[in-house]
Amino acid sequence: MPLNVGIIGGGNIASHHIRGYQQTDAKIVMVADAQEAVARQRGEALNCEWTSDYHQLLKRDDIQAVSVCTPNWMHFEVAKAAVEAGKIVLCEKPMTTTLADAEALVKLVNEKKTYFQVAYMKRFHPVMKKFKEWLPLIGTPLIGLVRCYQPMPEDRWGDSWFFHKNKAGGGVLTHGGSHTLDLLHWVLGDVNAVTASITQRPGKDIDWVTGGIMEMANGAQMLLETGWVGHLNAGPNRDGWDEMIQIRGVNGILTLSTTFWDRPLLVPSVECYVESEKTTRKFAEGPVDPFVEEIKEFVRRVTNGEKPTITVEDGYWVDRLLHTLYQSSEQHARISLI
Ligand SMILES: NC(=O)c1ccc[n+]([C@@H]2O[C@H](COP(=O)([O-])OP(=O)(O)OC[C@H]3O[C@@H](n4cnc5c(N)ncnc54)[C@H](O)[C@@H]3O)[C@@H](O)[C@H]2O)c1
Structure with missing residues (x-):
């Protein structure tokens, strides 16, 4: 049936x-x-x-x-x-x-x-799976960057539910950032504490740009940047989208470029520099519709x-992390999640 x-x-x-x-x-x-x-x-x-x-x-x-x-x-x-x-x-x-x-x-x-x-849905793309598979190649993770920039032309700042805190939960940190934070959690595990500083979009009650530090349970420090900025031809595909995760470990650097959601024809990629081999591997696959x-x-x-x-607990984990990042900025404080 x-x-x-x-x-x-x-x-x-x-x-x-x-x-x-x-x-x-x-x-x-x-x-x-x-x-x-x-x-x-x-x-x-x-x-x-x-x-x-x-x-x-x-x-x-x-x-x-x-x-x-x-x-x-x-x-x-x-x-x-x-x-x-x-x-x-x-x-x-x-x-x-x-x-x-x-x-x-x-x-x-x-x-x-x-x-x-x-x-x-990004987790279902073969490039994201390779990103997770290659993590052990870089050894103990030390530091890295989670970035989520999405283009937002001035004339798109309308009155949709997307731009209201009580309806969306937040701005770009919630909309696009939630995907990259879910990928981070899937690959690198829990976060122990966060410190974030968020600038709100003038006239709106949602985040416009965010800078932060996430102290991972495995000891790595992950920097966070998100923004809805009108840089319409910037980024790897020259279309304003710039979403990536980079992790530097004791034996290498793992870099994921995940610039898509509604454009399955774009091919994301992952690169892994391995110090013991002095080589950089690259994997790209597509088009794949996640x-x-x-x-x-x-x-x-x-x-x-x-x-x-992706369980209800995984969904909760991202929601709690988002909540804590907003709280950290509001309180100007480092906030522990453990
Ligand atoms: N996975 C992704 O990459 C991705 C990308 C964009 C949006 N989203 C998510 O998808 C969801 C929908 O976003 P969207 O862009 O389709 O929004 P949308 O505004 O285009 O569509 C939402 C629809 O829900 C309807 N609706 C509202 N209240 C309802 C109710 N009580 N009962 C039945 N229908 C109701 C609205 O009339 C509207 O047609 C959001 O949660 C959004 O965050 C996910």
């Missing part, structure tokens, strides 16, 4: 989930969007049912799994209702916008023993009864 899926939130990112499901044998049975016109348009395009009330979708016994593609502040409410309705959940990132919600979701998912996955890889693996794991790759 194919997996029957519902999509909750039919906006921009739903297109990427839908494209993924269309490359599996899962069936999209219903789309829910609070805007009736959006729900109808999706339903008609997919030849499936649609509703403007996501509770109607969750009531359906023939839908086993849901993709939560609502704006950030609606993740908690929708994901909680989906778990309570016994659904398998793939929840867009960041998992929640408050630490209390993240904690409540971890508790609920563990109580209900539900399959719950957070959609940090959303499609993510959804394929989600459907495969659910169908085979396996555990999720």
Whole structure:
């Protein structure tokens, strides 16, 4: 029997989930969007049912799994209702916008023993997997840099939910930074303490640029920079995007360039300089669509009864780190996470 899926939130990112499901044998049975016109348009395009009330979708016994593609502040409410309705959940990132919600979701998912996955899709790209695989080549990690710059032309600073703290959770640190922090955690482990300094976008209540230091549990120091700046032709692809992680260890330097999310034709790369060999290895693979890889693996794991790759605890970890970085800047203090 194919997996029957519902999509909750039919906006921009739903297109990427839908494209993924269309490359599996899962069936999209219903789309829910609070805007009736959006729900109808999706339903008609997919030849499936649609509703403007996501509770109607969750009531359906023939839908086993849901993709939560609502704006950030609606993740908690929708994901909680989906778990309570016994659904398998793939929840867009960041998992929640408050630490209390993240904690409540971890508790609920563990109580209900539900399959719950957070959609940090970059992890599914072969280049990211190589980045993790090559880490031992550089020996003990000492210091490094996590960078996330995304171009933001002045005329894009509109009034979307993206630019409100209570709806998005933050600015670029939350939107794009959450991906790079998830990759960092996956590859390098926990953070013991952070010190951050954040400049808010004038007239907005969200971060514009962030500088920080993350003291990793393994002893490494990771510097953090994020920004939404209008440098539209800068970066490795001359398109304003500049997202990378670089780690220097006792035996080498590992550098990941991860400049994509909606442009699978761009080919990210990882380089590893190994001191004992005096050589630099390079790995690049693409085009690969990380959303499609993510959804394929989600459907495969659910169908085979396996555990999720990116768990509710992983989602909580990123949410807590983001929360602590904002707190550190507000309090002008180094804050411990242990
Ligand atoms: N993985 C990535 O790289 C990536 C990139 C961009 C966005 N995202 C995430 O995807 C999510 C959606 O972002 P988007 O760009 O598609 O936003 P969007 O604004 O384009 O779409 C969100 C949709 O959700 C609908 N919605 C709002 N409240 C709802 C409710 N109560 N019930 C049903 N539908 C509701 C809205 O009407 C809208 O159509 C966000 O969490 C965002 O952070 C992820």
